[in-house]
Amino acid sequence: MIRFDNVTKVYDQTARPALDNINLEIDRGEFAFLVGASGSGKSTFLRLVLKEDRASSGAVYVAGQNVAKISSWRVPRLRRGIGVVFQDFRLLPQKNVFANVAFAMQVIGKSRSVIRDTVPEVLKTVGLEGKENRLPHELSGGEQQRVAIARAVVNRPGILLADEPTGNLDPTTSMGIMGVLDKINQNGTTVVMATHDDDIVNEMRKRVVELKNGIVIRDEARALYTSMIPVVGQSRRLKDASGRDEEPPTPGDRQPGAGEGQR
Amino acid sequence: MRLAFILGEIGSGLRRNVSMVVSVILVTFVSLTFVGAAGMLQLQINQMKGYWYDKVQVAIFLCSDGSTAAGCATGPVTPEQQDNLQTLLESPAVAQYVNDFQFESKDEAYKHFKDQFSNSPIVDSVTPDQLPASFRINMKDPQKYQIISETFSSQPGVETVIDQRQLLERLFSAMNAASLVAVSIAGVMIVCAILLIATTIRLSAFSRRRETGIMRLVGASKMVIQLPFILEGVIAAVIGAALASGTLWAVAHFFLGEYLSKQYPDTAFISPGQTLILAPALLILGGSLAGISSLLTLRRYLKV
Numbered sequence: 368m369i370r371f372d373n374v375t376k377v378y379d380q381t382a383r384p385a386l387d388n389i390n391l392e393i394d395r396g397e398f399a400f401l402v403g404a405s406g407s408g409k410s411t412f413l414r415l416v417l418k419e420d421r422a423s424s425g426a427v428y429v430a431g432q433n434v435a436k437i438s439s440w441r442v443p444r445l446r447r448g449i450g451v452v453f454q455d456f457r458l459l460p461q462k463n464v465f466a467n468v469a470f471a472m473q474v475i476g477k478s479r480s481v482i483r484d485t486v487p488e489v490l491k492t493v494g495l496e497g498k499e500n501r502l503p504h505e506l507s508g509g510e511q512q513r514v515a516i517a518r519a520v521v522n523r524p525g526i527l528l529a530d531e532p533t534g535n536l537d538p539t540t541s542m543g544i545m546g547v548l549d550k551i552n553q554n555g556t557t558v559v560m561a562t563h564d565d566d567i568v569n570e571m572r573k574r575v576v577e578l579k580n581g582i583v584i585r586d587e588a589r590a591l592y593t594s595m596i597p598v599v600g601q602s603r604r605l606k607d608a609s610g611r612d613e614e615p616p617t618p619g620d621r622q623p624g625a626g627e628g629q630r
Numbered sequence: 631m632r633l634a635f636i637l638g639e640i641g642s643g644l645r646r647n648v649s650m651v652v653s654v655i656l657v658t659f660v661s662l663t664f665v666g667a668a669g670m671l672q673l674q675i676n677q678m679k680g681y682w683y684d685k686v687q688v689a690i691f692l693c694s695d696g697s698t699a700a701g702c703a704t705g706p707v708t709p710e711q712q713d714n715l716q717t718l719l720e721s722p723a724v725a726q727y728v729n730d731f732q733f734e735s736k737d738e739a740y741k742h743f744k745d746q747f748s749n750s751p752i753v754d755s756v757t758p759d760q761l762p763a764s765f766r767i768n769m770k771d772p773q774k775y776q777i778i779s780e781t782f783s784s785q786p787g788v789e790t791v792i793d794q795r796q797l798l799e800r801l802f803s804a805m806n807a808a809s810l811v812a813v814s815i816a817g818v819m820i821v822c823a824i825l826l827i828a829t830t831i832r833l834s835a836f837s838r839r840r841e842t843g844i845m846r847l848v849g850a851s852k853m854v855i856q857l858p859f860i861l862e863g864v865i866a867a868v869i870g871a872a873l874a875s876g877t878l879w880a881v882a883h884f885f886l887g888e889y890l891s892k893q894y895p896d897t898a899f900i901s902p903g904q905t906l907i908l909a910p911a912l913l914i915l916g917g918s919l920a921g922i923s924s925l926l927t928l929r930r931y932l933k934v
């Protein structure tokens with residue numbers, strides 16, 4: 368679904384590259400975490416998928432298409448296939464919950480009746496039924512993030528990108544959000560989530576790609592067989608399993624089903 | 631759906647910076663009024679030129695019923711006198727200065743008069759009998775007017791010889807200068823209007839950057855994102871142009887029609903209806919100025 372071929376991104380010629388020769392493939396329906404310290408290049412990775420920026424070298428493929436070859440008037444179509452969620456929710460403050468979600472459908476020309484049918488359904492998926500008429504400032508942070516997720520997935524994108532979606536939320540609320548993202552992933556959407564939150568990563572036991580200074584230093588698939596079930600109760604036990612070791616970088620090295628301590 | 635959405639966006643955009651929109655309306659209104667004033671002066675010059683102005687330079691008016699000139703002692707011009715005059719015009723002594731001449735009968739004179747003064751009350755009180763017949767001469771060299779005048783003034787049957795250009799040229803050059811001033815002021819004002827529209831659109835795009843950012847992310851097309859901003863500027867400018875057209879109409883109706891035409895009953899004025907010819911031009915000019923300036927602004931400030 369997403370493939371990076373020797374992708375390098377240089378913002379500033381004098382500084383090190385934000386992404387340095389990345390090779391990575393994320394399959395359809397997969398759930399992947401992007402982790403790493405601040406400035407390691409997680410947001411840059413997501414921006415390249417969205418064609419918000421162009422790679423300095425190498426090729427980015429989304430749904431089999433090289434995004435560099437997509438002409439500018441077709442970029443909107445690429446983005447319709449990708450939902451995005453941010454740390455700061457980015458809701459429209461003067462629109463209520465329903466209108467915020469409906470907005471994503473209006474601007475791509477969906478009919479009123481389709482919007483009336485789809486929005487409540489999606490709000491139910493994210494656990495917001497009955498709150499359609501609230502304004503964003505009348506919601507908790509977790510609820511606001513659910514609205515943002517509903518907006519991101521209302522047009523049924525094949526990919527959902529989340530850039531630190533739980534960054535502003537407490538651990539319990541974060542787990543609720545993770546439950547929503549997992550549900551969306553189970554419906555077939557590929558989810559890529561950039562995060563600093565190692566508790567969440569450990570509890571989810573999904574694939575983890577760790578970046579450091581723009582290089583992939585770890586790529587592990589974890590608990591693939593149980594990933595369809597949220598694993599809230601097992602968090603403490605699995606915490607030890609988080610392979611957060613600082614070993615020499617091995618770009619693009621992915622080991623499905625890897626065990627503890629392994630890279 | 632998309633149309634309703636775009637209209638809603640335009641509405642909220644216009645409401646959100648009312649003061650800027652009002653200033654765009656006023657600036658386009660003033661600048662296009664000056665453009666229109668220049669246009670009106672040109673229309674007025676055309677109106678005053680009448681049928682003959684651009685075709686001939688000299689008119690030889692023949693005696694009619696009430697003529698008191700020396701050459702009209704025998705009463706209205708007779709057919710023989712008229713033939714003699716035509717022979718004289720065609721004689722080599724005169725013909726060397728003349729490109730071309732035409733005879734205008736009383737009926738033709740009446741017809742041309744009616745056309746030119748169609749907007750004035752005077753047209754109803756004039757009959758063909760009151761208008762003199764004339765020879766209209768196109769000169770090879772308009773400066774040689776004196777020769778024609780000396781040759782024909784004393785001929786029997788000739789009431790007077792007139793150099794039309796001398797009468798009107800000074801007035802026209804004043805009016806042309808006034809149009810030029812109006813156009814220059816309009817040019818400066820249009821620059822103001824363009825800059826103001828650009829600023830307004832920029833502010834509007836800035837105040838709605840949240841919405842446009844989200845629109846971009848969910849894959850709204852460039853048109854859906856930009857059109858509300860462009861139409862916002864265009865609508866304001868078109869309102870300004872409509873006000874300018876209304877003002878020109880009011881000037882033609884109240885100032886020319888009700889006031890000046892009474893002060894100068896023997897001058898042909900344009901009708902209020904004629905100023906409406908200018909309206910579509912002003913609307914298109916205003917709309918396209920706003921459209922182009924907002925399009926250029928958005929290219930820089932609203933990345934898609």
Ligand SMILES: Nc1ncnc2c1ncn2[C@@H]1O[C@H](COP(=O)(O)OP(=O)(O)OP(=O)(O)O)[C@@H](O)[C@H]1O
Nearest residue numbers: 378379384385403404405406407408409410411412
């Ligand atoms: N628009 C930009 N112009 C110049 N440099 C940039 C730009 N965006 C990011 N960078 C640089 O690229 C590097 C990677 O940034 P990026 O935002 O991808 O990091 P990140 O992993 O998302 O960090 P965080 O966890 O803090 O969000 C950083 O060194 C940053 O300074």
Ligand SMILES: [Mg+2]
Nearest residue numbers: 409410411530
């Ligand atoms: Mg980031």
